[in-house]
Amino acid sequence: MNRQTILLISDMRQVYLAEIMTKRGLNVRCLDIRNSGTVKEQIEKLKSFLAEADMLILPIPVTKIPEQKMLNDILNKNLTNDTLVLGGCFSTEQQELLERRDIHYLDFMKDEIVTEENAVATAEGVIAELVNHSPYNIEEAKIIVTGYGCCGRAVAARLKALGARVTVLARRREVRKLAKKDGFYAADFAFGPEEAMGAAMLVNTVPAPVVTGAIIRELPRDAYILDIASKPGGTDFACARECGIRADLALGLPGKYAPKESAYILDRAVERFVRKEHEM
Structure with a gap:
């Protein structure tokens, strides 16, 4: 590439990514x-920069950019067809915009390798959040993990290694069978209220409303709920507030706890994407 890579910095991941890519x-x-005071000015610069851009790298998630309408308008009017666009969790509107313009793009969060590698950093971030905010030790604590995808598996495994008594809640029978094979007690969400009794912590990984009021009301008042699913999460936060239970939506844990490692993960994804595009 002989032109520019435009990188929007929303956290330390992009700072390190810029360093890594520059060294390459x-x-x-x-x-x-x-900086909220200068964000409009920075996004406005995209209008002139995109004309010289081989690649545009947006944040994870893209919704970290506060001026979404402004961003979409600039992308629609100023992106050239040969600019590759990368980012995390594009909105439906943004996906349609890029596809309509025949612009090739990569959603980092739909890349299987990124998802698997990111799950490790996410799980370690979960441990840090639980240690910081729960009044209980992880060892011997009853902890519910909702969902058993890449993040759910990584979180459950590390909690188990620290001595927690982990219960996995999952909808699909085959997923529960996998969790049981991995050494966890697993149950359907229908049994969520029963399993919530006596649980010190609950970690949600499902981007759907699965941590319902029925489950929350059975948790002890000093339980801690950590939701790491994409916005708006899968927890009934209003019910948690009514019950006096702390519930946090924690997004971007890799960027918070392992930004440099996360930057290397993203850089490898960029290289794979660019290589694939050149081979087409």
Whole structure:
């Protein structure tokens, strides 16, 4: 690539990613959107920068950019067809925009390798959040993990290694069988209220309303709920507040707890994507 890579910085992942890509010889131009007072000015610069861009890398999730309508308008009017676009959790509107313009793009969060590698950093971030906010030790604590995808598996495994008594809640029978094979007690969400009794912590990984009022009302008042699913999460936060139970939606844990490792994960994904595009 002989032109520019435009990188929007929303957290330390992108700071490290810019360093890594620059060392690889790419011409990286950064737009820092972390300051709410200057974010519009930074996004406005995209209008002129995109004309010279081989690649545009947006945050994870893309919704970290506060001016979504402004961003979408600029992308629609200023993106050229040969600019590759990368980011995390594109909105439906953004996906349709890119596909309508025949612009090739990668959603980092739909890349299987990124998802698997990111799950490790996410799980370690979960441990840090639980230690920081729960009044209980993890060892010997009864902890519910909802969902058993990449993140659910990684979280459950690390909690088990720390001595927790982990219960996995999952809808699909085959997923529960896998969790049981891995050494966990697993149950359907229908048994969630029963399993919630005596649980010190609950970690949700499902981006759907699965941590319902029926489950929350059976939790002890000093339980801690950590929701790491994409916005708006899968927890009835209003019910948690009514019950006096702390419930946090914690997004971007890799960027918070392992930003440099996360940057290397993203850089490898960029290289794979660019290589694939060149082979087409």
